[in-house]
Structure formats: structure tokens, C-alpha cells
Amino acid sequence: MSGMANSTDTATVAPAPPRARATTGRRGNTLLRHVLIATVVGVVVVIATYQIEPFRNYQLATIGAYLCVLPGLILLTGFTGQISLGHGALMAAGAYTVALTPDLPFLFSLLAGVLVATVLGAVIGVAAARLHGPYLAGATLAVAVSVPAVTTTFDGLFGGDAGLTFAVSPAPASLGAYFPFERWQAWITLLGAAVVMLLLANLVRSRFGRTLRAVRDDEVAASLAGIHVGRVRVLAFVLSAAGAGLGGGMFALLAQSVSPGAYGLTLSLNLMLAIVLGGLGGLRGAVWGAIVLVALQPLADWATSGLDADPALQQRLEGTLPLAIFGAALIVVMTTAPGGLDALVTRALRRLRGARRSDPAAR
Amino acid sequence: MAPLLEVENLTCGYGPVEVLRNVSLSVERGSVLAVLGANGAGKTTLLRTLSGLIRPTAGRIVFDGADVRGVAVEKLVRRGIAHVPEGRGVVAELTVDENLRLGGLWRRDRADAQAALAEVYELFEPLARRRRSVGHQLSGGERQMLSVGRALVARPSLLLLDEPSLGLAPRVTAQILALLAQRCESTGLTVLLVEQNVRSALSIADHGVVLSVGEVAMSAPAARLKDDDDLRHAYLGF
Amino acid sequence: MDRFLFLTMDGVTRGTIYAAFALALVLIWRGTRVVNFAQGAMAVATVYIAYSVSGATGSYWLGFASALVGAALLGAVIELVVARRVHDAPPLNAIVVAIGLVLFLQAVLGMIYTNEYLAFPAPFSQNAVFAGVSPYDVFVFGVVVALLGVLTWLFTRTPLGLRMRASAFAPEVSRLLGVDVALMRTLGWVLAAVVGSLAALLVIPTELGLHPTAMDDVFVAAFTAAVVGGLDSPAGAVLGGLIVGVLLSYVGGYVRSDATPLAVLGLLVVVLLVRPGGLFAVPSARRV
Numbered sequence: 001m002s003g004m005a006n007s008t009d010t011a012t013v014a015p016a017p018p019r020a021r022a023t024t025g026r027r028g029n030t031l032l033r034h035v036l037i038a039t040v041v042g043v044v045v046v047i048a049t050y051q052i053e054p055f056r057n058y059q060l061a062t063i064g065a066y067l068c069v070l071p072g073l074i075l076l077t078g079f080t081g082q083i084s085l086g087h088g089a090l091m092a093a094g095a096y097t098v099a100l101t102p103d104l105p106f107l108f109s110l111l112a113g114v115l116v117a118t119v120l121g122a123v124i125g126v127a128a129a130r131l132h133g134p135y136l137a138g139a140t141l142a143v144a145v146s147v148p149a150v151t152t153t154f155d156g157l158f159g160g161d162a163g164l165t166f167a168v169s170p171a172p173a174s175l176g177a178y179f180p181f182e183r184w185q186a187w188i189t190l191l192g193a194a195v196v197m198l199l200l201a202n203l204v205r206s207r208f209g210r211t212l213r214a215v216r217d218d219e220v221a222a223s224l225a226g227i228h229v230g231r232v233r234v235l236a237f238v239l240s241a242a243g244a245g246l247g248g249g250m251f252a253l254l255a256q257s258v259s260p261g262a263y264g265l266t267l268s269l270n271l272m273l274a275i276v277l278g279g280l281g282g283l284r285g286a287v288w289g290a291i292v293l294v295a296l297q298p299l300a301d302w303a304t305s306g307l308d309a310d311p312a313l314q315q316r317l318e319g320t321l322p323l324a325i326f327g328a329a330l331i332v333v334m335t336t337a338p339g340g341l342d343a344l345v346t347r348a349l350r351r352l353r354g355a356r357r358s359d360p361a362a363r
Numbered sequence: 364m365a366p367l368l369e370v371e372n373l374t375c376g377y378g379p380v381e382v383l384r385n386v387s388l389s390v391e392r393g394s395v396l397a398v399l400g401a402n403g404a405g406k407t408t409l410l411r412t413l414s415g416l417i418r419p420t421a422g423r424i425v426f427d428g429a430d431v432r433g434v435a436v437e438k439l440v441r442r443g444i445a446h447v448p449e450g451r452g453v454v455a456e457l458t459v460d461e462n463l464r465l466g467g468l469w470r471r472d473r474a475d476a477q478a479a480l481a482e483v484y485e486l487f488e489p490l491a492r493r494r495r496s497v498g499h500q501l502s503g504g505e506r507q508m509l510s511v512g513r514a515l516v517a518r519p520s521l522l523l524l525d526e527p528s529l530g531l532a533p534r535v536t537a538q539i540l541a542l543l544a545q546r547c548e549s550t551g552l553t554v555l556l557v558e559q560n561v562r563s564a565l566s567i568a569d570h571g572v573v574l575s576v577g578e579v580a581m582s583a584p585a586a587r588l589k590d591d592d593d594l595r596h597a598y599l600g601f
Numbered sequence: 602m603d604r605f606l607f608l609t610m611d612g613v614t615r616g617t618i619y620a621a622f623a624l625a626l627v628l629i630w631r632g633t634r635v636v637n638f639a640q641g642a643m644a645v646a647t648v649y650i651a652y653s654v655s656g657a658t659g660s661y662w663l664g665f666a667s668a669l670v671g672a673a674l675l676g677a678v679i680e681l682v683v684a685r686r687v688h689d690a691p692p693l694n695a696i697v698v699a700i701g702l703v704l705f706l707q708a709v710l711g712m713i714y715t716n717e718y719l720a721f722p723a724p725f726s727q728n729a730v731f732a733g734v735s736p737y738d739v740f741v742f743g744v745v746v747a748l749l750g751v752l753t754w755l756f757t758r759t760p761l762g763l764r765m766r767a768s769a770f771a772p773e774v775s776r777l778l779g780v781d782v783a784l785m786r787t788l789g790w791v792l793a794a795v796v797g798s799l800a801a802l803l804v805i806p807t808e809l810g811l812h813p814t815a816m817d818d819v820f821v822a823a824f825t826a827a828v829v830g831g832l833d834s835p836a837g838a839v840l841g842g843l844i845v846g847v848l849l850s851y852v853g854g855y856v857r858s859d860a861t862p863l864a865v866l867g868l869l870v871v872v873l874l875v876r877p878g879g880l881f882a883v884p885s886a887r888r889v
Contacts, residue, residue: 077693081691081693083692083693083696085700127870127873127874130873130874130877131873131877132692133636133692133693133696134630134635134636134638134692134696134832135828135873135877137636137638137696138636138638138821138824138825138828138869139869139870139873141638141820141821141824142821142824142825142862142865142866142869142870143866145817145818145821145862146862146863146865146866148862149859149860149861149862149863150863152859153857153859153860153863265814265817269700269703269704272697272700273700273701273704276697316711316712316715317712319711319716320708320709320711320712320716321708321712322708323704323705323707323708323711324704324705324708324709324712326701326704326705326708327700327701327702327703327704327705327706327707327708328701328705329701330697330698330700330701330704330705331683331698331701331702331705334687334690334694334697334698334701335683335686335687335694335698338690338694414777416773416776416777436776436777437776437777437779437780437781437782438779440777440778440779441779445777446777448773448774448777452771452773452774452777454767454770454771454774454775455770455771456766456770457763457766457767457770461763461766461767464760464763465763465764465767465775465778465780466778468760468763468764468778468779468780469778469779469780513778517778517779
């Protein structure tokens with residue numbers, strides 16, 4: 001998946017003329033190239049899912065689920081400059097829809113979840129399009145903290161604090177009798193992520209992508225150039241909401257249950273953190289962000305178990321250390337390296353390439 | 364005696380764009396220097412550099428015998444440089460009295476700050492009548508009086524004045540400049556006046572410097588600038 | 602009727618706390634054009650200081666005082682180390698940094714104190730003695746009124762207050778007049794942190810208990826209060842706080858207590874869409 005978004009990067013660093021020229025030649029077959037990359041990455045991932053144990057597959061599936069949400073959020077924040085602290089609530093909309101329609105085939109309940117989140121996103125987006133900066137952040141924050149209130153106020157439908165559990169049909173028998181459920185989950189979420197990435201990668205390379213960036217960079221200039229700024233902002237919000245609905249449905253699939261605690265403020269803040277750490281400059285940041293979200297907890301567990309602390313302290317650290325690191329990382333990234341991980345990796349690669357190129361000259 | 368302000372080969376700009384190139388000028392103690400020039404000549408940038416808001420990339424600014432390049436904005440006023448910014452800079456949310464008091468807050472000598480405040484009220488009578496009015500209720504002329512008065516509360520030795528005529532009726536401008544000239548006369552205040560309105564600037568200036576696209580195009584006594592038609596046509600366009 | 606009176610009085614008491622917290626937000630917004638999304642987490646951190654000090658000394662008041670001192674330090678450190686760096690950046694950066702602070706502070710508090718609810722009792726009885734008003738309500742009311750008095754005096758009667766207001770409205774002009782605007786900004790954060798801490802000290806005993814995320818809902822309510830009153834207006838923040846407090850009390854009392862965050866959301870959305878500058882703003886005064 002990570003390779004697929006490569007093309008978006010060149011679009012966002014367009015000011016560098018040589019690279020920009022290089023991509024215009026390939027412009028005509030962007031879609032084809034993206035599909036090709038997606039296919040290659042897909043085949044590699046499918047093979048990989050056969051090689052790793054179920055727990056790793058589950059982690060892979062979680063990355064896939066995050067990858068359904070994060071690209072849309074990068075589109076929203078990185079490309080139009082809108083800040084949402086409430087996408088956890090939109091994910092909840094998708095997740096609860098899936099949980100409430102256990103009798104439908106999974107694909108249909110997933111689509112229903114996307115639809116519900118999209119409608120909700122449209123409502124919020126229309127309101128949000130008129131808001132800027134802190135006002136938008138505050139309003140979406142209010143949305144995020146009201147998730148538990150909704151589920152407990154309408155506990156007959158949503159099951160209150162305990163939430164809902166439901167059964168997901170196992171992998172089709174044609175895949176073999178001993179096909180692990182985790183592998184099946186990974187396939188589904190990664191397929192969803194691939195669809196999202198493909199659609200958005202093409203979108204940001206299109207005219208619409210340029211429109212989005214124009215709105216972010218200078219709203220007044222954009223509107224003078226004939227861009228309907230409000231409509232663009234709403235559209236970006238709706239797109240990101242659809243992604244959040246899909247991601248929420250995927251999370252429901254992973255847990256086979258939904259509860260307000262899983263979709264509260266923490267989730268919304270984690271999403272924001274993932275895109276900032278991953279990098280807001282291009283969709284590729286979503287991949288880094290998803291990996292960071294999934295990998296940091298095990299890393300922190302590993303680190304705390306390495307400490308020779310007493311068990312009580314260790315237990316306390318397990319829950320909090322990742323968040324502390326995340327929080328500190330957010331501050332450091334935003335004050336020193338606003339490009340996020342993606343920019344750091346790109347810079348490192350470029351330096352490596354540059355070093356290699358200059359080597360022969362030295363000789 | 365050495366000039367109060369000496370600027371040598373000052374160069375500065377925003378990023379790669381140089382707005383001022385090798386500007387040199389000096390202001391004698393107790394005199395009024397008018398810096399003239401068309402829109403975009405770099406007049407405002409010159410003032411902003413002198414008061415520390417912009418860091419020059421090269422050159423020297425010697426004020427009262429000391430190089431003040433790199434001295435923080437808020438410290439320069441303590442050394443005696445007061446800058447009345449373009450567009451008057453009245454804090455619209457504060458009252459006339461608060462605006463004026465703000466000008467003298469840094470002073471240790473509270474009694475003298477109080478006396479300076481009273482002098483300003485005396486000099487600009489309309490302000491005394493509007494003590495309690497909030498900045499945005501004032502007329503253009505009152506605002507100009509307020510920002511000049513506020514600078515005077517600091518008892519500066521050098522007053523940097525940016526486009527005092529902007530948006531004012533000629534009669535009001537003339538009134539304010541006359542009061543200022545009278546003040547210079549009585550206290551030995553030195554003024555660096557930036558103006559597009561050449562006529563009103565030269566009416567009180569001793570010396571004039573013409574800036575053209577960031578460089579000093581000419582420097583001459585005000586009387587000569589007023590009388591020499593060729594110079595006026597060439598640089599000042601009237 | 603009794604119930605109505607009770608709910609109204611309860612709402613007013615809560616409203617005064619929201620007002621104080623909203624004031625903290627307004628203080629920073631006016632000075633730096635930043636909404637401090639970390640205000641809640643910062644305030645909770647100081648209540649933990651009070652918890653520890655009170656626990657160690659047995660004195661509520663010693664804990665109370667140390668919380669305020671701790672808040673001043675925390676506000677100064679955060680402004681000097683973090684907030685200053687994003688001051689000229691786009692609003693997104695400031696918000697992200699604040700979110701980072703929230704996560705960091707809450708995690709550190711969890712590390713030290715665990716994520717359990719801790720008991721942080723009130724210094725006076727919370728049982729109503731007359732017309733639905735408890736001694737603690739009187740205390741809360743008194744503290745907030747005193748706070749408003751002190752802040753009003755500070756901003757309108759003292760040279761420091763004049764400097765702070767001028768720096769907030771016109772930073773460049775203020776610098777030209779010799780005001781150390783950077784220092785004023787730091788002081789603004791210090792003041793806001795102390796005010797926020799005070800609000801948290803007052804509100805936590807009325808909540809479930811002390812918890813790293815205890816102020817999240819209060820933050821949203823106070824943000825709403827500040828928006829209702831207009832983010833630029835301290836007086837508006839106070840009125841907004843009272844409006845939000847009373848509204849929440851009625852919704853909690855007559856509808857159901859779970860629904861109060863929805864009422865806040867509804868109020869916030871309506872105000873943002875209808876009067877984005879706040880109820881008391883001159884229409885079209887500013888773009889949101």
C-alpha cells in the first residue's frame with residue numbers, strides 16, 4: 001500500500017521543477033499506474049498474510065482499518081486545512097451501523113455504515129465549512145465528547161455504555177477449512193484500505209486535488225479564481241466522513257462488538273495524532289500514521305517489560321507510556337518537523353541517494 | 364556636534380527582496396528631516412528598520428553615538444527613539460487616556476511621565492476633551508494627534524513619523540504639523556518625517572532626502588528642494 | 602417549583618465555574634489568538650498537585666494554594682517552551698501542539714496517579730441548607746465573584762493590565778511603546794493557567810472524582826460558554842458560562858443527565874451558525 005501513494009508525494013512537492021516535469025509525462029496513465037502498484041502491493045501483502053501468525057495478521061488488519069480513515073483525514077486537514085477532532089464520532093456511526101445490521105451481508109452493512117457516516121459528515125461539514133481554525137476544532141471536539149452521551153441517551157438502540165456485540169460470518173469455506181479468521185479480517189480491511197487509497201490518490205492528482213490545495217493555501221485567492229470555497233470544504237469533509245464510516249465498520253468487524261469507549265475522544269485525538277506524525281503533506285503519511293498507531297503499544301510494552309520495575313508500576317506504564325510518547329512526539333514534530341515521519345523518511349532517502357550520487361565524483 | 368542619527372549603507376529587505384540598498388543619511392540634532400518618495404520607495408521600511416522592527420542585512424545605525432542595530436524594539440524607545448507608525452497605530456480598543464498613558468508606562472520617573480501627559484493634553488487640546496473616548500470613536504485627525512501625542516509622552520529625542528498626512532484633510536495635517544514644529548522649536552526635538560505629500564513635509568523640514576526604489580536619489584536642504592523645479596519634476600513628480 | 606429553584610441555583614453555581622474556565626480560554630485567546638485546548642489537562646494536573654499536597658499535609662487550603670502556584674509555573678513553562686514556538690504558525694499547529702500537551706499531561710498523570718477516580722472532597726458541605734444552596738455553592742460563588750473582581754481591577758486599573766490589554770490588541774504598536782509583549786504573553790498564560798486551575802479546583806469535587814480526563818467535558822462546556830459570549834469578551838464569557846450552566850442544569854434535571862453533552866453540542870452549533878461572533882457581538886464584527 002505504501003508504494004501506491006508515491007505519486008501523491010510528487011504532487012505535493014510540485015514546486016521542485018525537475019520532479020514536477022518528470023511526473024507530467026506520466027500524467028495520462030495515473031490511474032493505471034496506481035492500479036498496478038496496488039495490485040503488486042496487494043499480491044505481496046496476501047502472500048505475507050500466509051506467512052505470519054494470527055496475532056500479526058490481526059495487527060495488519062488494524063493497520064488496514066486505520067488506513068480506511070486516515071487518508072480521508074489527511075485530505076481534509078493536509079489538503080484543505082480543516083481541523084477535525086471529531087472523526088472518532090463518524091467512525092462510531094459506521095461501526096454502530098454495522099453492529100445494528102448483523103443480518104445483512106457484511107458488505108452491505110459496511111456500505112450502510114459508510115452511508116450513515118457520510119450523511120452525518122455532510123451535516124457536520126455544512127456547519128463546519130463556515131468555521132475556521134479553533135472554532136471548527138472546538139465544534140468537532142464537542143461532537144467527539146458527545147458519543148457516549150448519544151449511546152447512553154438512546155441506550156435502547158445502542159446498548160448504552162456496554163455497547164453491542166454481534167457475530168461476523170467466518171471466511172468463505174472455499175478458502176479452506178482452517179483459514180484463520182484473523183487472516184480473513186486482514187484481507188477485508190486491507191482491501192477496504194486499498195480502495196480508499198486508490199480513490200483518493202487519483203482524486204488528489206486530479207483537478208479537484210489542485211482545487212483543494214488552492215483553498216488551503218489562500219482562501220481569498222481561491223475564491224477570486226472562481227473556486228466555490230465553501231463547497232470544496234464541505235466535499236472534503238464528506239469524503240473524509242465516508243472514509244471514517246468505512247474505518248468504523250472495519251473496527252466493528254475486528255472487535256465484533258462496539259462500545260462508546262472505543263470511539264470516544266481518545267480515538268479522535270489518536271487519529272489527529274496519526275496524521276500529524278505520519279505527515280500531512282501527502283496520502284503516504286496515512287501509512288506511517290497507521291503503522292505508528294498500531295506499533296507503538298507493543299513497542300512500549302516491550303520497553304516497559306525491559307525496565308526492571310515492579311509489576312504495579314509496569315502495568316501503569318503500559319497504558320500510559322505510549323500516550324506520553326505520542327503527546328511529546330506531537331509537540332516535537334509540530335514545533336520542529338511539521339512534515340512528519342513521511343518528510344523525515346523522504347529527506348533521509350534523498351540524502352542517501354545524494355550521497356550515493358556524489359560518491360563516484362569523489363573518486 | 365555629531366548628528367543625532369547617522370545611517371550608513373543600510374541594506375535590508377524581506378527574504379530575497381531588497382527593499383533598501385546602501386541608504387545613508389544623517390539627522391542633525393533639533394532638525395526635521397523629510398524622507399520623500401513615491402509609493403514603494405522603501406520609506407516605511409526605512410522607519411521600521413530604524414525602530415528595530417526589521418533587522419537590516421548590512422549597514423550601521425548610529426543613534427546618539429551608539430550603534431543601535433539589533434537592539435530590541437521595546438528597548439529603543441527607552442533610548443529615545445519614538446516611532447509613530449503608518450496608519451496611526453492607535454489601539455482602537457483603548458481610551459484616549461489609556462493610549463497616552465501607555466506611551467509613558469516604561470518610564471521610571473512617574474511624576475515626569477505624568478507631567479509629559481499633561482503637556483500633551485495641553486498641546487493637543489481636542490484630545491483633552493475626549494479623554495474617555497475609545498480609539499475607534501475618534502476622527503482621523505484626533506487619531507493622528509493621539510499617536511503623535513502618545514509618542515511625545517515618552518519624551519523622545521528622535522521622533523519617527525510615518526505619513527502623518529495619510530487620509531487627513533490638508534487643513535488638519537497642516538494644523539498637526541504646525542503644532543509639531545512649534546514643539547520642535549521649544550524642546551529641540553529631532554524629527555524624521557516620512558511623507559508622500561511633499562508640500563506639507565517640506566513646509567516644516569530643514570532637509571530632504573528623496574528615496575527612489577530603495578536608494579537615496581538625492582539629498583538637499585528643504586529650501587532647495589522646494590525651489591528647484593527640475594529636481595521636483597524629476598524626483599517628486601509635481 | 603422547588604425543583605425549578607433547585608435546578609436554577611445549581612445551574613448558576615456550575616455556570617460560575619464554567620464562566621471562570623471560559624475566562625481562562627478568553628485570556629489566552631485575546632493575548633495570542635490561540636484557543637488553548639490543553640487548558641483542561643493543565644487544570645487537572647494542578648488539581649492533582651492539590652490532591653498530593655492535601656494528602657500529605659492534611660490541609661485542603663495548603664493543597665489549594667499549591668495548585669495555584671503550580672498552575673502559574675506550568676503556564677509559564679508551557680508558554681516559554683512550547684506555545685511560543687507556534688505563535689506565528691497557522692492555527693492548525695497551535696491546536697495540534699495543544700492536543701499533544703493534552704495527551705502528554707494526561708498520560709503522565711495516569712503514570713503517577715493511575716487512571717482510577719480519586720476522591721477530591723470539597724472543603725464545605727455540598728448538602729443544600731437553604732433554597733437549594735449548599736455552603737459549598739456559596740464558597741464557589743464567592744471565589745468566582747472575587748476572581749472576577751480581581752481580574753477586572755487588574756485589567757482596568759493597573760499599569761500591568763493596561764500593558765497586557767495593549768499587547769493583546771496591538772502587539773506591534775505596544776512594542777514600539779516599550780511594552781515587552783513577549784513577557785505579557787507569558788504572563789497571560791500564567792494568569793489563564795491560574796484561573797483555569799481555580800475553576801478545576803472548584804468543579805472537581807462536584808464531579809465523579811479526580812481523573813486525568815475529568816475536565817474534558819468541562820472544557821467543551823467552557824469553550825461553548827466562551828463562544829456564546831464571544832471569544833474576545835471577558836464579560837461575554839461570564840454570561841456565556843451562566844447560560845451554559847443553567848441550560849445544562851435544566852437538561853440534566855428535566856430531560857436526562859446523560860444528554861447534557863448533546864445539549865452543549867446543540868447550543869454550540871446553533872450559536873456558531875447563527876451568531877458566530879457570540880450573542881453579544883456586533884453582527885459581522887469578525888469572521889470565524
